[in-house]
Amino acid sequence: MTAIIATTVFGIIMMFTGLFVDNKKTVSSIAAVLFVALLGINIMELSDATGPALRSMTLSLLGTADNTNGAFPQLLFNNMLRIDKMSMWFGTAMTACTALYILLIGKEFRKVGTHVAEYFALIFFILCGLYILTAYNSMLMLFIGIEIMSIPQYVLAGSDKRNLKSSEASLKYFLMGAFSTGILLMGITLLYGATRTFNVTEMVPMLHSESLNPLAISGIVFIMVALGFKVSAAPMHTWTPDVYDGTPTAFTAFMATIVKAGVFFAFLRLFHVSFGNISEHWLMILAIVTALTLLIGNVTAVYQQSVKRMLAYSSIAQAGFMLFSVLAVSSNIAWNGIILYGVAYSVATIGVFAVLVKMKDYTYDGFNGLAKKNPLLAFVTTIFLFSLAGIPLTGGFMAKYYVLLAVMHQGNMMWLVIFALLMAAISVYYYFRVIIAMYFKQGDPELTSEVTMGDQVLLIATTIIVILLGVMPHWFLMPA
Amino acid sequence: MDIYSILFWFLSAMAVGSALGVILSRNPVNSVMFLILTFFAISGHYIIMNAQFLAVVNIIVYAGAIMVLFLFVIMLMNLNADVEPQKGMMIQLAGVISGGTLFLVILMGLTTAKSELIDTKSSDIGLISNLGKVLFTKFALPFEISSVLFLSAMIGAVVIGKKEHIPASEKAEIV
Amino acid sequence: MHLLLLTADQNTPFNYFPVALQLVIAIGFVAVMMGATHLLGPKRRTKDKLVNFESGIPSVGNARQPMGIKYFLVAILFVLFDVEVIFFYPYAVNFRFLGAEGFKEVVLFVAFFFCGFLYIVKKGALDWED
Numbered sequence: 001m002t003a004i005i006a007t008t009v010f011g012i013i014m015m016f017t018g019l020f021v022d023n024k025k026t027v028s029s030i031a032a033v034l035f036v037a038l039l040g041i042n043i044m045e046l047s048d049a050t051g052p053a054l055r056s057m058t059l060s061l062l063g064t065a066d067n068t069n070g071a072f073p074q075l076l077f078n079n080m081l082r083i084d085k086m087s088m089w090f091g092t093a094m095t096a097c098t099a100l101y102i103l104l105i106g107k108e109f110r111k112v113g114t115h116v117a118e119y120f121a122l123i124f125f126i127l128c129g130l131y132i133l134t135a136y137n138s139m140l141m142l143f144i145g146i147e148i149m150s151i152p153q154y155v156l157a158g159s160d161k162r163n164l165k166s167s168e169a170s171l172k173y174f175l176m177g178a179f180s181t182g183i184l185l186m187g188i189t190l191l192y193g194a195t196r197t198f199n200v201t202e203m204v205p206m207l208h209s210e211s212l213n214p215l216a217i218s219g220i221v222f223i224m225v226a227l228g229f230k231v232s233a234a235p236m237h238t239w240t241p242d243v244y245d246g247t248p249t250a251f252t253a254f255m256a257t258i259v260k261a262g263v264f265f266a267f268l269r270l271f272h273v274s275f276g277n278i279s280e281h282w283l284m285i286l287a288i289v290t291a292l293t294l295l296i297g298n299v300t301a302v303y304q305q306s307v308k309r310m311l312a313y314s315s316i317a318q319a320g321f322m323l324f325s326v327l328a329v330s331s332n333i334a335w336n337g338i339i340l341y342g343v344a345y346s347v348a349t350i351g352v353f354a355v356l357v358k359m360k361d362y363t364y365d366g367f368n369g370l371a372k373k374n375p376l377l378a379f380v381t382t383i384f385l386f387s388l389a390g391i392p393l394t395g396g397f398m399a400k401y402y403v404l405l406a407v408m409h410q411g412n413m414m415w416l417v418i419f420a421l422l423m424a425a426i427s428v429y430y431y432f433r434v435i436i437a438m439y440f441k442q443g444d445p446e447l448t449s450e451v452t453m454g455d456q457v458l459l460i461a462t463t464i465i466v467i468l469l470g471v472m473p474h475w476f477l478m479p480a
Numbered sequence: 481m482d483i484y485s486i487l488f489w490f491l492s493a494m495a496v497g498s499a500l501g502v503i504l505s506r507n508p509v510n511s512v513m514f515l516i517l518t519f520f521a522i523s524g525h526y527i528i529m530n531a532q533f534l535a536v537v538n539i540i541v542y543a544g545a546i547m548v549l550f551l552f553v554i555m556l557m558n559l560n561a562d563v564e565p566q567k568g569m570m571i572q573l574a575g576v577i578s579g580g581t582l583f584l585v586i587l588m589g590l591t592t593a594k595s596e597l598i599d600t601k602s603s604d605i606g607l608i609s610n611l612g613k614v615l616f617t618k619f620a621l622p623f624e625i626s627s628v629l630f631l632s633a634m635i636g637a638v639v640i641g642k643k644e645h646i647p648a649s650e651k652a653e654i655v
Numbered sequence: 656m657h658l659l660l661l662t663a664d665q666n667t668p669f670n671y672f673p674v675a676l677q678l679v680i681a682i683g684f685v686a687v688m689m690g691a692t693h694l695l696g697p698k699r700r701t702k703d704k705l706v707n708f709e710s711g712i713p714s715v716g717n718a719r720q721p722m723g724i725k726y727f728l729v730a731i732l733f734v735l736f737d738v739e740v741i742f743f744y745p746y747a748v749n750f751r752f753l754g755a756e757g758f759k760e761v762v763l764f765v766a767f768f769f770c771g772f773l774y775i776v777k778k779g780a781l782d783w784e785d
Binding site: 004008011012015076077078080081113114115118119121122125128129132138140141144147148151152154155158159161170193194213214215217218 | 589592617618619621629631
């Protein structure tokens with residue numbers, strides 16, 4: 001909760017930094033410091049030693065009485081937020097990913113346009129939405145959280161104004177996003193009509209399997225469609241390739257990773273906490289959506305010629321795997337599964353994008369011969385792609401293992417698990433095409449900027465994180 | 481048939497009719513005008529449900545401000561050329577079938593729903609004083625947090641809408 | 656008339672009866688006038704009559720010119736502050752009831768908006784000449 005306020009304040013600081021500091025390098029440095037500070041605040045709030053005091057201090061600063069003594073779970077602001085250990089853990093993990101993203105890709109913002117400070121401010125605001133989505137306890141907060149995450153993304157998508165594709169991406173994303181927000185609101189309204197409450201936990205006793213109000217079930221389906229749109233699950237995925245392709249690469253890396261994981265956490269929270277008791281009414285629909293997402297994402301990715309577009313389809317395919325954690329209603333490892341998957345997927349994808357922004361040519365041929373020109377770049381890209389494909393000893397393998405295991409515990413979805421394994425095998429093909437281009441083809445790839453010492457250190461650190469996620473996944477999971 | 485029912489059916493017919501006008505009229509300016517009519521009809525519904533504040537806000541914000549924005553957007557476009565692509569018959573048919581199916585399913589769902597929770601006439605819940613009491617006590621956090629939304633919208637307007645002045649020194653760096 | 660007097664003190668939809676009446680009369684008056692001039696006036700459809708009237712001189716160019724984005728920027732900023740003002744209305748009605756707590760909330764909300772306003776002015780988004 002301190003983090004929500006801190007990220008808002010930091011966002012406003014960045015807004016004004018852009019007005020008073022002309023040098024873009026200074027702006028980037030200030031932003032990097034603020035992101036690391038935000039991570040520090042998150043860790044402080046998470047830790048048992050300093051957390052309660054920090055939360056009490058923030059509450060007294062706001063003039064609200066603290067009736068929980070800073071202990072978890074905290075029900076705050078008339079039950080609008082429910083902050084527990086899990087949401088704090090996820091928020092901290094995503095903040096760490098964002099800090100990594102800023103350090104790796106943040107300096108590329110300068111190439112996008114003139115409003116560098118504003119881009120950082122918008123990312124702070126997106127994080128504010130993410131924190132709300134990790135801790136919402138009311139449908140109203142879910143809606144506001146999703147909106148706070150979406151609107152800055154529309155702006156970031158269109159930030160490269162000289163590029164027609166960027167404007168197209170922004171317009172497409174905005175129109176489709178606004179439409180899906182309308183569907184989300186409709187779903188919330190119908191659900192409110194059936195349960196007479198916005199509260200996520202209070203509506204549970206109103207939803208019985210045997211006498212389920214048709215209003216409720218249509219509301220649930222509407223919400224599922226809207227959230228499925230935000231995480232680009234098929235058949236609501238059609239905006240994803242164009243938007244991810246047209247958006248400046250530096251921002252695609254953020255939209256495809258941290259934002260997506262954040263919405264998935266909200267998805268999981270709503271469908272497990274509120275609709276978990278009536279899962280037989282929606283589980284089959286979601287299973288079909290999952291199967292479609294896996295199929296369309298993986299099969300279409302095979303036919304792409306541009307690595308950036310391939311990564312857009314790969315993000316659809318990965319969303320299919322993340323949907324498994326939502327499907328595993330009765331499993332208690334689903335929550336850890338989404339945290340592990342979110343982190344493993346985000347770190348690996350940010351790594352690939354950090355290499356991609358350095359490339360001049362985004363097609364597969366543009367990667368030809370990278371291993372000769374810059375062996376380090378080629379090596380780290382290989383590890384990141386291994387992780388995305390789910391090769392053992394990388395984070396992607398453990399993440400896939402966790403989410404599939406969660407569904408297997410449930411017992412009735414074996415066909416889907418087998419289908420997912422088949423699709424994972426297909427995904428190896430298009431990820432390995434990049435590796436083959438880098439190592440076994442001749443060419444002279446052009447880089448847009450030099451790979452500095454700092455870049456090398458950061459890329460190696462990211463690689464180590466990816467491998468640690470695969471070898472020591474319990475380090476990243478919440479201690480029980 | 482009391483006065484409520486007459487008004488309800490009149491406003492409903494007006495809302496549905498003008499909403500159809502929005503999507504059926506060829507001229508985008510006409511579409512906007514039909515949309516304004518739809519908003520007025522919905523405001524009428526709010527008044528029947530005794531939600532007077534919503535009715536007024538709907539007129540001021542939607543029919544007033546947002547529709548002006550819509551007109552601006554249409555004026556930004558080039559209206560001379562008839563560039564609207566003509567959709568094929570099959571696509572139209574597919575749209576009608578899928579949309580119609582959704583409509584039927586929702587209709588069936590809503591007609592069989594228990595609606596005893598909904599009280600349309602004798603409710604004071606939409607009056608401005610009651611709304612204010614709830615908004616500033618129970619829903620204070622969403623109210624405050626929505627300002628973050630407005631801030632990002634302001635940044636978005638400036639980032640997207642403001643003309644950029646690129647100093648000569650930086651031009652070389654970008655290109 | 657008695658309908659109006661009966662319901663004057665309560666907050667019911669019938670409070671809006673005079674508004675509706677006025678609306679009907681206003682729209683009806685305009686409709687009747689427009690219809691009447693159309694029916695009663697003489698009709699001479701010549702080529703010169705149907706041409707757009709532009710202060711008596713021949714019209715030049717096309718009226719459907721794309722307009723500047725500056726209007727749009729100002730309009731969208733207007734909408735944002737318009738919505739802000741809307742929130743004051745329910746607060747003003749409950750000013751006494753909400754007391755110091757409500758005042759704090761509104762001041763915080765306005766502070767956010769003031770930050771945004773300062774940003775817009777400093778950024779020059781409202782400057783017409785650039």
